[in-house]
Amino acid sequence: MADAEPKTNQEQDVNPWSVAGAQNEAGEVVAIDYLALSKKWNTSLIDDAILERFEKVTGHKPHRWMRRGLFFSHRDFERILDRYEEGKPFFLYTGRGPSSGSLHLGHTIPLEFTRWLQEVFDVPLVFMLTDDEKALFNEKLTFETALEFAMENARDIIALGFDVKKTFLYSDLKYVSNHILMNAWEFSKYIPFNQVRGAFGFDGSTNIGKIFFPAVQCVAAFATSYPEIWSDEPAKTRTKEIASIPCLIPMGIDQDPYFRLLRDNAHRMRFPSPKPALIHSKFLTALQGAGGKMSSSNPNSAIFMTDTAKQIKAKINKHAFSGGQETLELQRELGGNPDIDVSYIYLTYFEEDDAKLEQLHKDYKSGALLTGELKKLAIEALQKVVADFQERRAKVTDEVLESFMKPRKLHWGGNPNPKPKADKETKDLPIQTKA
Numbered sequence: 001m002a003d004a005e006p007k008t009n010q011e012q013d014v015n016p017w018s019v020a021g022a023q024n025e026a027g028e029v030v031a032i033d034y035l036a037l038s039k040k041w042n043t044s045l046i047d048d049a050i051l052e053r054f055e056k057v058t059g060h061k062p063h064r065w066m067r068r069g070l071f072f073s074h075r076d077f078e079r080i081l082d083r084y085e086e087g088k089p090f091f092l093y094t095g096r097g098p099s100s101g102s103l104h105l106g107h108t109i110p111l112e113f114t115r116w117l118q119e120v121f122d123v124p125l126v127f128m129l130t131d132d133e134k135a136l137f138n139e140k141l142t143f144e145t146a147l148e149f150a151m152e153n154a155r156d157i158i159a160l161g162f163d164v165k166k167t168f169l170y171s172d173l174k175y176v177s178n179h180i181l182m183n184a185w186e187f188s189k190y191i192p193f194n195q196v197r198g199a200f201g202f203d204g205s206t207n208i209g210k211i212f213f214p215a216v217q218c219v220a221a222f223a224t225s226y227p228e229i230w231s232d233e234p235a236k237t238r239t240k241e242i243a244s245i246p247c248l249i250p251m252g253i254d255q256d257p258y259f260r261l262l263r264d265n266a267h268r269m270r271f272p273s274p275k276p277a278l279i280h281s282k283f284l285t286a287l288q289g290a291g292g293k294m295s296s297s298n299p300n301s302a303i304f305m306t307d308t309a310k311q312i313k314a315k316i317n318k319h320a321f322s323g324g325q326e327t328l329e330l331q332r333e334l335g336g337n338p339d340i341d342v343s344y345i346y347l348t349y350f351e352e353d354d355a356k357l358e359q360l361h362k363d364y365k366s367g368a369l370l371t372g373e374l375k376k377l378a379i380e381a382l383q384k385v386v387a388d389f390q391e392r393r394a395k396v397t398d399e400v401l402e403s404f405m406k407p408r409k410l411h412w413g414g415n416p417n418p419k420p421k422a423d424k425e426t427k428d429l430p431i432q433t434k435a
């Protein structure tokens with residue numbers, strides 16, 4: 001006997017351009033399975049051992065997003081902790097693709113985390129705005145408009161609180177030349193089309209700009225791409241010494257395919273850099289629930305950093321998926337499911353107090369807390385995050401923008417109490433091993 005409904009049973013699909021949870025046999029989208037993703041892509045999970053080591057080495061309690069598994073996976077993060085412990089230099093690299101004039105709350109997660117890491121480690125940060133990527137991947141977007149978006153996004157990024165002494169923020173369309181361009185050309189020379197075709201979904205009709213672009217995003221992790229930031233007298237050519245400075249890249253897990261390509265091929269460069277270390281976040285869920293990410297392409301899925309308090313209230317009340325019961329009486333009697341409730345999920349990001357969060361979880365489950373009450377707490381928390389951000393954003397003048405985007409020597413302190421190891425014991429990041 002044939003089934004009345006065709007079985008969909010589709011696998012989850014996570015890539016740098018779109019994120020969709022799996023569909024079950026009833027055709028319903030289910031939550032992203034991050035453990036399966038980590039297993040499939042062969043990443044390491046952030047476990048208690050690495051959290052303890054982080055605290056011991058840095059003297060800082062891990063960020064609540066690490067404690068709560070929202071940053072859940074990594075590659076070689078422990079080697080960055082080794083470097084920090086020994087007082088050896090490394091840098092942070094992250095980025096944003098300016099697809100619109102404003103960030104949404106989801107984008108701010110890896111960026112705020114990067115800001116915090118910069119404060120904890122006291123190291124330089126390079127921040128790439130991929131206006132080139134966005135114009136190449138969106139047929140309707142001109143390069144001029146992508147550049148304008150990049151400049152608007154740059155103000156948002158500055159408003160997150162990065163330290164200007166240690167941060168170089170750049171637009172690809174303006175900065176990619178000289179050493180970083182030479183790195184991109186050289187890197188592209190070692191990558192056969194076969195290696196990117198499958199991973200990035202390219203085919204014979206793909207424009208050749210898209211095919212080259214991954215080289216640009218990848219080589220931004222090479223210290224040689226930024227001769228200015230290391231010295232008042234920048235190296236005239238790329239050097240082995242600068243190439244040896246490793247990097248840590250915080251990001252949403254969708255960006256991992258770029259950096260697998262990089263880790264597989266970094267050793268082939270004339271002046272090889274170590275494989276970059278990576279730390280991955282989960283996606284801040286769409287308002288509609290855990291099967292999708294907050295995304296600019298669906299405005300109803302996202303809280304934008306330009307939203308007013310009123311808009312935030314309306315979006316949460318109208319769109320935020322609820323794990324509560326249909327009626328107040330049923331909620332009191334049966335309780336709700338906080339783990340699938342979008343308002344509760346948002347509170348796991350923005351409520352600092354672990355004990356308070358646990359109590360909310362218990363109360364919602366038991367029925368002591370109602371859906372409307374939980375939504376109110378989420379609305380207040382998000383209104384505060386966005387209003388504080390908007391206040392800082394208003395203070396980003398043209399001069400401030402220029403000071404972040406000028407190629408120049410950066411100034412940082414690193415570990416104030418390093419414990420150098422005996423020479424031979426030092427575990428540097430691997431240059432030659434497989435990804």
Ligand code: TYM
Nearest residue numbers: 094095096097106107109110128251252255283284293294
């Ligand atoms: P973009 O602009 O798509 O995203 C910027 C950063 O935000 C993450 N992200 C999210 N994180 C949590 N929840 C969400 N809902 C969410 N949506 C997006 C992304 O994973 C990313 O970390 N090509 C890149 C720009 C880039 C980059 C990098 C990113 C260049 N170099 C190095 C990370 C690291 C892009 O278009 O990002």
